[in-house]
Amino acid sequence: MPLSPAFSARLLPLLDDLVRTYGTPFHLYDAAGIVASHREVTEAFAGAGHRQYFAVKALPNPAVLALLRDAGSGLDCASGTELHLAERLGVRGDDLVFTSNNTALPEYHQALAAGAAITFDDRPFAERLDTLPHTVSFRVAPHGAAGSHLMGDAAGSKFGVPVDDLPAAYRSVRARGVTSFGLHGMSCANESSAERAAQAADDVLAVGAGLRDHGIDLDVVNVGGGLGIPYRPGEEPLDVRRWAGAVIASRDRWFPDRAPQLRTELGRIVTGPHGVLVTRVINRSRKHREVVGLDASMSALMRPALYGAYHHITLPSTDDRPLRAVDVVGGLCENMDKFAVNRHLPDPRPGDIALVHDTGAHGHAMGFTYNGRLRPAELLLTADGDVVEIRRAETFDDYVSTVRWSPASVLPAGVR
Numbered sequence: 389m390p391l392s393p394a395f396s397a398r399l400l401p402l403l404d405d406l407v408r409t410y411g412t413p414f415h416l417y418d419a420a421g422i423v424a425s426h427r428e429v430t431e432a433f434a435g436a437g438h439r440q441y442f443a444v445k446a447l448p449n450p451a452v453l454a455l456l457r458d459a460g461s462g463l464d465c466a467s468g469t470e471l472h473l474a475e476r477l478g479v480r481g482d483d484l485v486f487t488s489n490n491t492a493l494p495e496y497h498q499a500l501a502a503g504a505a506i507t508f509d510d511r512p513f514a515e516r517l518d519t520l521p522h523t524v525s526f527r528v529a530p531h532g533a534a535g536s537h538l539m540g541d542a543a544g545s546k547f548g549v550p551v552d553d554l555p556a557a558y559r560s561v562r563a564r565g566v567t568s569f570g571l572h573g574m575s576c577a578n579e580s581s582a583e584r585a586a587q588a589a590d591d592v593l594a595v596g597a598g599l600r601d602h603g604i605d606l607d608v609v610n611v612g613g614g615l616g617i618p619y620r621p622g623e624e625p626l627d628v629r630r631w632a633g634a635v636i637a638s639r640d641r642w643f644p645d646r647a648p649q650l651r652t653e654l655g656r657i658v659t660g661p662h663g664v665l666v667t668r669v670i671n672r673s674r675k676h677r678e679v680v681g682l683d684a685s686m687s688a689l690m691r692p693a694l695y696g697a698y699h700h701i702t703l704p705s706t707d708d709r710p711l712r713a714v715d716v717v718g719g720l721c722e723n724m725d726k727f728a729v730n731r732h733l734p735d736p737r738p739g740d741i742a743l744v745h746d747t748g749a750h751g752h753a754m755g756f757t758y759n760g761r762l763r764p765a766e767l768l769l770t771a772d773g774d775v776v777e778i779r780r781a782e783t784f785d786d787y788v789s790t791v792r793w794s795p796a797s798v799l800p801a802g803v804r
């Protein structure tokens with residue numbers, strides 16, 4: 389959706405200077421908005437025995453993670469690399485969860501050493517470890533009524549333990565002396581309805597309550613991430629209070645005597661609306677349709693190409709021009725490298741600045757370097773109104789930094 393009025397008011401007066409100083413493209417994140425969204429979640433659960441762990445994969449920049457850490461958020465890591473990031477930030481123990489899938493043993497050892505709460509995606513992963521964490525959680529496979537396009541087909545999901553196999557999974561770790569148990573479940577992604585998201589959590593809590601029949605009393609239920617944001621103008625933001633209230637009510641209904649702690653590992657709803665990709669129009673041509681070329685490509689934002697996802701686009705200084713239907717494309721040698729198809733924009737011309745909205749989650753983080761299109765810089769607009777470069781743009785040297793230029797025998801003499 390269009391940038392929030394508060395974000396616009398903070399960003400637009402700085403835009404010309406930023407473009408002059410940093411060039412384009414770059415992602416910019418709004419610290420005040422990110423902290424406010426984190427607080428909205430934690431305040432909605434206040435007093436209910438809840439902890440939010442920001443899903444590092446959504447925006448793995450240390451400056452943003454530090455901001456969230458300082459606002460009281462834990463971190464949810466999905467890989468050894470993300471655990472390293474958490475370690476660098478001094479986040480460990482109760483402040484850290486490790487929710488991964490198809491994971492190699494060294495990463496579990498790393499998570500154990502950091503004192504993270506671990507969710508096992510299936511029973512064999514726990515069985516391979518000699519030492520188990522104090523609390524063992526399993527992820528339940530997507531099931532129930534909820535579900536979403538981004539999660540894929542529940543029946544074909546690679547994630548989690550099928551519901552019917554859960555009791556045996558817990559029994560296997562209980563036989564090894566584990567006395568504290570958790571359950572993880574996430575069956576929606578970018579879910580825009582508070583009711584459907586709460587239903588997805590209710591499905592998980594119902595499974596958790598059923599485990600009591602097998603002698604498993606849960607200490608923790610993690611209902612994952614997956615809350616949506618309004619990417620399109622006119623869409624309503626999900627009502628976080630209503631969703632949290634319904635999740636708490638579900639938890640208390642399914643667990644009337646002994647309430648497990650509720651955990652969330654939300655990413656998109658915390659940072660998504662508070663990022664923007666600032667680009668410049670570099671081309672305009674007429675083919676089967678009018679084509680507008682940006683100086684960014686899907687290496688900076690993959691969601692439109694990967695999921696056909698809508699990201700709103702505005703051109704801040706072209707208000708009086710007539711609207712034209714255009715395709716907005718990047719420079720990658722892939723026909724899917726389009727930020728928008730048949731979008732009505734105010735007659736974009738080379739030199740115009742174009743803002744791609746809602747890039748604060750699963751944006752830069754999903755970038756890649758195919759075609760030698762390098763990932764752009766990340767800037768942070770601080771609560772004081774300063775702008776700090778928190779990741780520079782990649783360079784050719786970065787691109788080749790992992791290349792082994794020797795043994796020379798495989799390269800012609802003089803190639804460097």
Ligand SMILES: Cc1ncc(COP(=O)(O)O)c(C=O)c1O
Nearest residue numbers: 443446613614615653654655656
């Ligand atoms: C296990 C897990 N937790 C949390 C998240 C964060 O989801 P979102 O950013 O949609 O809240 C994801 C997203 O892929 C995930 O796979």
